[in-house]
Amino acid sequence: MTADALLASVTTQTDTPEDRLRRAKTASRAIARLTSDEKAAVLHAIADALVSDAERIIAANADDLRRGETDGIGASLLDRLRLDGARIDGLAGAVRQVASLPDPVGELVRGQRMYNGVMLEQRRVPFGVVGAIYEARPNVTVDIAAIALQAGNAVVLRGGSAARSSNEVLVDVMRRSLAAHGVDAEAIQTVDDFGRDGARALMHGRGLVDVLVPRGSAGLIETVVTESTVPVIETGAGNVHIVLDASAPDDWARDIVVNAKVQRPSVCNAAETVLVVREGAARLVAPVVEALQREGVTVHGDEAVASLAGGVVPATEEDWATEYLSLDIAMRVVDSLDDAMEHIRAYSTGHTESIVTADVRNAERFLAEVDSAAVFANASTRFTDGGEFGFGAEVGISTQKLHARGPMGLPELTSTKWVGRGSGQVRG
Amino acid sequence: MTADALLASVTTQTDTPEDRLRRAKTASRAIARLTSDEKAAVLHAIADALVSDAERIIAANADDLRRGETDGIGASLLDRLRLDGARIDGLAGAVRQVASLPDPVGELVRGQRMYNGVMLEQRRVPFGVVGAIYEARPNVTVDIAAIALQAGNAVVLRGGSAARSSNEVLVDVMRRSLAAHGVDAEAIQTVDDFGRDGARALMHGRGLVDVLVPRGSAGLIETVVTESTVPVIETGAGNVHIVLDASAPDDWARDIVVNAKVQRPSVCNAAETVLVVREGAARLVAPVVEALQREGVTVHGDEAVASLAGGVVPATEEDWATEYLSLDIAMRVVDSLDDAMEHIRAYSTGHTESIVTADVRNAERFLAEVDSAAVFANASTRFTDGGEFGFGAEVGISTQKLHARGPMGLPELTSTKWVGRGSGQVRG
Known part of the structure; x- marks a missing residue:
């Protein structure tokens, strides 16, 4: 196809979401064969185009922001939705950063x-078509597309409807950059304009969608995992625990x-519950609570914690299960390391837990027995x-x-x- | 728990499938901590018990066979269902073989x-609870349980109802072997006695079932993949192609x-369609068809094939999509390697394809562009x-x-x- 023909294909098509998945699948074969140099060139072109088209992107984003205000979405959501010159520069920088990462395709x-x-070898190959369902954060549109491309995949995007206008322009900018490099623009698709049907097509696109990545709230992830018949990588919530051993x-x-x-309370690897082993409680609780309070943290503690430190809000059962994502933390005194691990088994989302201890036996037990994606001893x-x-670059943090x-x-x-290379071998 | 208490827990319990999943989850923690030596001892005990309890197993199997005959299930299904002394010895041998394999748990x-x-490390750990849904083959009951245990997992089994009596005794024999070694017998569970509800509990056991492996027909696998909300490893059918390049x-x-x-027509890696590139057809088709016919194979060919060799049955569109699993093969003449690969894209199940060629360019194109789990040049x-x-040992062949x-x-x-080991590090 000539660059002109490719550009022509960039114009919005009136078709079904399944048609778009099919075109992404076809385009994925060409993307899989791009060399590292070719992918880097395309990604740098996307980064350049984001910057040079910043005005158009900001204008579309302004539509989203106006609609968001009218619809009364909250201030923090509006902030996540907002794009300005500096944020677009940041987006372009992230794309260039992805382009500089080692190409995983072909790895032996x-x-x-x-x-x-x-001669038998197992080689790393692209998935093919990566689907993404996410919320109203236009930066994710560009992030996921760049990461998918660098890993040799086509991508089909379904973003939150509040970011619809921004996403439409961002996808258009990226598709034009592909076409200008002679790469099939169908490798980046959005199904935003199909609403719920777009998400449904992604979740049920067996044979067309090789993997689906949901990014967003626990509710969105739960919906995608439950409804999808295509393979899903679950990026989960973090109800993260720290155990203070008696020897801490x-x-x-x-x-x-x-x-x-405190360092960044709104993210999934921030701690939400501290479990203090009773033998160390008298020594540890008060100074830890006071240090947290000095940073503006509200401590939700059980009776034992409240009896050892001032200004503690009584904790309820609900606190143990809460991912605050704010300057709040739950704190509980437990009888033993075993009880601490039992609490973690009951309430953890399997993201990250850490123990603070000077006792090597307890450190090693904790690291071996706690069943989370990441376990630490004596580190944040x-x-x-x-x-x-x-x-x-990070696609997300998998809790599956x-x-x-x-x-x-x-x-x-x-x-x-x-891949096997033979010279006429047959099985005996 | 004493061995007596563990043995007591072996007796059948009246409860829900979810209760069994929960008990498997709890038991999985103990299984994950077993050393390689301990797992080998348990697996050898299971092998010994299978042999020493052969009479009881054969008696239960006879019930299944009688019921199967009454229900009029086919001869080949009856044969797969049948256990005799030699087959039980074979089963025990397979368990000992699994016990001799390197323990994957703990690998850095x-x-x-x-x-x-x-100091950061990524270690191999057990999944936790492995679920298996399969058809009426009692050998799978023992195979999957042994493999799951050696990989440090608990296992919940749901076999075909036609093998119910055999499976009940096999599971009982394995559970008693665990208990006799002081290992929580709840690590091996069956939900056969709950019928459809047992399968449903496995497919919807989010948080209790870490991975579900369906083994059996395409229909069974499709049902499990579509209905499950837990992660599934799809072991798929094999519509396997061989391309004969012009230079073959x-x-x-x-x-x-x-x-x-011919070597074993009933298995998923057996070839089902041969695609001959036109330039080589006059030289290749007749001798290949004749060699197949000498082995009793029926060749379903297109018109070009039929014009080049005798005794060819006309192929229909359906033949290209059929996994015969019998002494039948489809054969088609295609214009080019590109057309051969296009045919494969349209009809392959993504299991295995092979090209026979003397042309390195065509070999490398085929190996790079055909998107199947395994691709060969010049090998069966x-x-x-x-x-x-x-x-x-083989858990199955994944086509996902x-x-x-x-x-x-x-x-x-x-x-x-x-796993991260620190000395007080925090994030800056």
């Missing part, structure tokens, strides 16, 4: 010469709890993060056990394939 | 010292096609097999792209977990 995972001389050093206990709660829970782990667990980087958006 | 997948000194050597073409069809499709790949693709061994029945 393992290989062997079979007993009969067939004072300074580590205080610093780790405060950092895990805030380290469960693709950036901190050195992945460069299939395929990917914990922070996901580019390789987690790929599959593998077995 | 990767690790690093983080920028701040936290005569002997490789003939030997590979015959082997891939029958090699897509856990045993052939050296895995020792998430988590596992192709033959699955013990590591594919595990997840991973990030």
